[in-house]
Amino acid sequence: MHTKDTGLATRCVHAGELNDTNGSPHTPIYTTTTFKFDSTADLLDVVEGRKAGSLYTRYGLNPTIRALEEKLASLEGAEAAWAFSSGMAAESALFLTHGRKGIVCIGDAYGGTMELLASQLPELGIPTYFLLGSELDGLKTFLQQGAGLVFLETPTNPTLEVLDIAAISDIAHEYGALLAVDNTFASPMNQNPLEQGADFVIHSATKYLGGHSDLTAGALMGSTHLLTPVWPWRKNLGTAIAPEIASLLMRSIRSLTVRVERQNTTAQALAEAMAQHPKVARVLYPGLPGFPGHSVARKQMKGYGGMLTIELKGGYEDAVRTVDRLKLFAIAPSLGGVESLATMPVTTTHHGLPPAERARRGISDSMIRLSAGLEDAADLIADLEQALS
Ligand SMILES: *Cc1c(COP(=O)(O)O)cnc(C)c1O
Numbered sequence: 001m002h003t004k005d006t007g008l009a010t011r012c013v014h015a016g017e018l019n020d021t022n023g024s025p026h027t028p029i030y031t032t033t034t035f036k037f038d039s040t041a042d043l044l045d046v047v048e049g050r051k052a053g054s055l056y057t058r059y060g061l062n063p064t065i066r067a068l069e070e071k072l073a074s075l076e077g078a079e080a081a082w083a084f085s086s087g088m089a090a091e092s093a094l095f096l097t098h099g100r101k102g103i104v105c106i107g108d109a110y111g112g113t114m115e116l117l118a119s120q121l122p123e124l125g126i127p128t129y130f131l132l133g134s135e136l137d138g139l140k141t142f143l144q145q146g147a148g149l150v151f152l153e154t155p156t157n158p159t160l161e162v163l164d165i166a167a168i169s170d171i172a173h174e175y176g177a178l179l180a181v182d183n184t185f186a187s188p189m190n191q192n193p194l195e196q197g198a199d200f201v202i203h204s205a206t207k208y209l210g211g212h213s214d215l216t217a218g219a220l221m222g223s224t225h226l227l228t229p230v231w232p233w234r235k236n237l238g239t240a241i242a243p244e245i246a247s248l249l250m251r252s253i254r255s256l257t258v259r260v261e262r263q264n265t266t267a268q269a270l271a272e273a274m275a276q277h278p279k280v281a282r283v284l285y286p287g288l289p290g291f292p293g294h295s296v297a298r299k300q301m302k303g304y305g306g307m308l309t310i311e312l313k314g315g316y317e318d319a320v321r322t323v324d325r326l327k328l329f330a331i332a333p334s335l336g337g338v339e340s341l342a343t344m345p346v347t348t349t350h351h352g353l354p355p356a357e358r359a360r361r362g363i364s365d366s367m368i369r370l371s372a373g374l375e376d377a378a379d380l381i382a383d384l385e386q387a388l389s
Contacts, residue, residue: 161362
């Protein structure tokens with residue numbers, strides 16, 4: 001049976017793993033930077049692309065990296081995947097390959113993505129445009145001006161806004177543009193953007209795919225013809241993943257489905273408990289029936305994810321006091337690990353934005369973003385309740 005025909009949990013365990021001659025059920029770590037050949041003719045077969053083979057680790061032509069990439073592609077039902085040293089490395093290579101005619105970013109995006117799009121890429125003469133999720137009418141104008149790549153995250157950080165991938169991909173494709181979706185928040189367990197019409201999926205594998213807050217990595221998935229031109233950019237920017245990290249990431253992906261299933265359940269329980277709390281004004285979580293993005297989330301997501309944001313009735317000081325009193329939740333940015341984390345967007349991810357821009361994006365001073373870990377939901381709820389009291 002080919003792993004392509006199996007369920008996600010089976011693919012997480014088995015896809016891509018090398019058939020090791022010593023009988024290891026897992027792919028060994030090839031730390032070598034170079035690989036030898038029996039003859040010049042054999043070497044030229046690989047160098048000139050007639051045969052797949054290992055050559056040089058920075059090129060990604062290393063058995064451990066290739067095995068990981070096969071697993072990554074299978075997670076999103078993609079033809080191909082490239083593994084990178086970080087999520088930002090994956091985004092940079094994508095933008096430099098396919099974004100040169102202009103990139104439209106819809107909705108909120110990760111801080112590093114925003115900085116790259118707003119500051120660095122324009123320095124290279126790459127036009128970049130920004131729209132809120134509520135300003136989709138403006139998308140056509142930018143596409144008519146020649147933008148060739150549309151980029152979005154869904155659900156977004158930190159307001160968990162849900163953007164309609166299928167609807168946006170239709171608009172992009174009508175104008176000959178490509179759609180890239182950063183699927184980090186949902187993870188392949190909860191959402192597969194390629195099925196909804198996206199051309200690329202990006203993951204910061206640092207988050208749910210890694211899952212233990214102990215590695216930094218990134219992934220880009222898509223069709224072979226679109227990923228092939230990205231390869232020389234990764235090669236010569238020197239941003240391929242290291243074999244040691246590739247192995248650690250494969251180790252983590254094997255347990256992705258059980259982790260995320262638990263994180264989905266816990267986040268739903270936290271959201272429901274916080275929605276009842278007298279000190280909480282609003283809970284932003286796609287799994288709550290009253291949440292504005294709920295119906296689109298039901299259509300395009302298989303689960304609602306492990307991330308939620310609570311907005312307190314009080315102000316900034318109340319939120320700081322609450323976060324500082326948490327005992328189980330750690331005060332830290334990042335997400336997707338086995339340990340629960342709490343962060344105030346205004347102090348971390350969106351600290352650099354002017355207050356008026358934060359307000360325009362619906363980000364308030366009393367918001368606390370929570371990443372559900374693998375602790376008991378009852379303990380996490382008790383921790384939030386004591387911190388709020
Ligand atoms: C963390 C993150 C990134 C950047 O990933 P790194 O691995 O830190 O480079 C990109 N997008 C999202 C949504 C993220 O959460």
